Amino acid sequence: MHQPLSDQRGPPEVYVHGAPPPPLTQMLEEQRHVSVAIIGGGFTGLSTALHLAEAGIDVAVLEAKEIGWGASGRAFGQVVPYLKLGEQAILRHYGNERGQRIIDAVAAGPDLVFELIMRHGIECWAIRSGLIFAAHSARGRRDLERRTHYWRQRGAPVEMLEDARCTEAIGSSLYRAASLDRRGGNLNPFAYARGLAHAAVKAGATLYAQTPVRSLTRQNGRWLLNDRLSADNVVIATNAYTGELWPGLRESIIPMRGHGFVTEPLSDNLGHTILPERQSLTDTRQLYSGVRMLPDGRLHGSAHGPSFGAEPRADWRRVDARIRHLFPQLGAVKWQQAWTGWVAMTVDHFPRLHELAPGLYAGLGYNGRGIAAATMMGRDLAALVRGGRDSPTVFPLTPLRPLRWHGIAPVLVRGLVQMYRARDMVDEYRLGPAT
Ligand SMILES: Cc1cc2nc3c(=O)[nH]c(=O)nc-3n(C[C@H](O)[C@H](O)[C@H](O)COP(=O)(O)OP(=O)(O)OC[C@H]3O[C@@H](n4cnc5c(N)ncnc54)[C@H](O)[C@@H]3O)c2cc1C
CATH class of the missing domain: 3.30.9.10 (D-Amino Acid Oxidase, subunit A, domain 2)
Structure with missing residues (x-):
């Protein structure tokens, strides 16, 4: 399967021109220890960093390219109070109590996004007219x-x-x-990502750009990234751009x-x-x-x-x-x-939150609804890092489940997409022309 990280072109000019200047970033040149290292500089990673830095925790984000380079800088820009599937499907999947909590939390997702935008003065074309x-x-x-x-x-x-x-x-x-x-609205997603990054830096986070994490090992009770940065906790926030850093994580989602x-x-x-x-x-x-x-x-x-x-x-x-x-x-x-850009799909269309090993967490799989959901996930990942696995989170911690048929996913998905396309075309024909 073609790897998302090998894409050459970054976020679109139209978003870049409408965004604040790049945040202050550094190169990881010396040995350093942080309390929390976050891999990936999109909404998930930046929201985690912001929530942790605001709580006074020493946190660093490591981004392979530039801040907002992944889906966060390329999204359509809708801030939605929904997941991909509706309320009934959520209740069926998670049961009544957890399901209702998820429905309510997701419905309040745009509040979180627009509140962060207001509080940090993020200029990102934010419109909340619905x-x-x-x-x-x-x-x-x-x-x-x-x-x-x-x-x-x-x-x-x-x-x-x-x-x-x-x-x-x-x-x-x-x-x-x-x-x-x-309840919803729309924005310039690349500008929102940069705004979150500025706010995180202001609160004390360090951002390392052009810093792909190539190795993640456990040594003497700490995590070691690229043999240079050690951390007590690590958050993997690479979504559809996930590579082979952790066995099975890439195979648990389908990038489209x-x-x-x-x-x-x-x-x-x-x-x-x-x-x-x-x-x-x-x-x-x-x-x-x-x-x-x-x-x-x-x-x-x-x-x-x-x-x-x-x-x-x-x-x-x-x-x-x-x-x-x-x-x-x-x-x-x-x-x-x-x-x-690449969207991370999951088989059941619900996001994933994992504790992959002690002090190693991952949040991903927003199925194209990530502006609010990834911002919320970042808040939850920050809570997990601070409070441990019993901290209340919107999505439950679940075991990592690599898809056995991941290698042939493109063939299966292409077939499904052709079917949807044919169905959409028939519906469009029935709809007739605008007058
Ligand atoms: C075309 C498009 C339209 C969309 N429209 C919408 C929309 O309208 N509304 C909505 O809610 N959602 C939308 N989405 C989905 C939304 O953009 C994503 O769910 C969200 O941006 C995910 O954020 P993230 O931080 O988890 O991942 P990303 O923003 O993809 O960030 C992951 C980052 O990890 C980095 N990375 C990967 N591996 C490494 C490594 N080894 N070391 C260091 N860094 C690494 C990547 O470079 C990347 O920057 C859309 C997505 C696309 C592609």
Whole structure:
């Protein structure tokens, strides 16, 4: 399988230009001891570092490339109060008590993200006007109605938008119904990652960039990284970019590519008609369907593309076809940048939290919903490091389970994706054109 870490290109220019300057980083040149070493400088690692440094703990982050280089710097940018699967699936999987706690904690995930942004003054295009989920089929509509009903009963600011209200909110008549969830929002994920890094440094954390951790061994009751940095505790926060550092960790997830695209800025007249309250839009199809407007008037889309393999050439056709179908008023748009990043999927679609050995933890597997979930995971990893395995965490500690069929995962997943694509195409045909 192609290795995520071998990708050459970093986060997209559009995000980098809209981000704060890089945080202060160092090279690991001398022997040093820290209380906690964190491997990976994305949301999981940075949130862990920030929570630990704020508690006065000596912590260092080691990042193979640059801060935010992985999925955190390439995400679509939606901050969601949901996991990939819905409330019923969570209750079935975790049981009523734990399941309910997870549902509630995940629902409060955006609060954590936006509170950190406020408290640390992170400039990352943060908008909290909500998320629009549109129904692309009759079944999708029923699912959205069920979820909206569930959250309304619990007093959450979630509502169904129908017919004219739906058209107005999206700027397109393609869909007849959508759910608007005002708890979520969207942001520049690379800027958010850099902002977390600045806050962690300010609180006392050390960041080592261009520092791939190649060895992790146990010596005299301490962990030793690259034969240079010793630590009492280690957190592995490498998600889809996980290499062979710890046996079986890479084989416990399936890395899959996600793809992002942006246009040149649209004219003000046209830009204002699309998602006028600047919510992000996704729909109920299985494959990627995100659209949002960026603050400088660019349209940002996500679309399905090759799920595996080396960095592909941008496939503008798919995203262009989707945007023409959704917003025919735009005519021909000029696409400007495309990028790709790796999402960590798990077989049951739930994230993982592991104690791999005494004082060695890992949190990963967000299934493309990691901005809030990885920030929460970082808070939990910090609690585990400080309080040990009995500390309360959102997700339970579970044993590491490498997938026996990991080697053939791309073949199986490609088949599944083809099936989803065919199903999505049929639904799209039934939906008809926007008028
Ligand atoms: C295209 C795309 C769109 C997405 N859209 C959304 C979205 O809209 N909303 C949402 O909630 N989530 C989204 N996600 C998912 C989200 O981005 C991830 O779940 C989240 O960023 C994971 O954060 P992380 O810190 O765990 O991992 P990452 O950000 O991937 O960080 C892992 C880091 O570990 C480093 N690393 C790996 N091995 C080593 C080593 N040996 N030594 C040192 N460093 C190492 C890597 O260089 C990398 O920087 C999207 C992801 C992609 C790819």
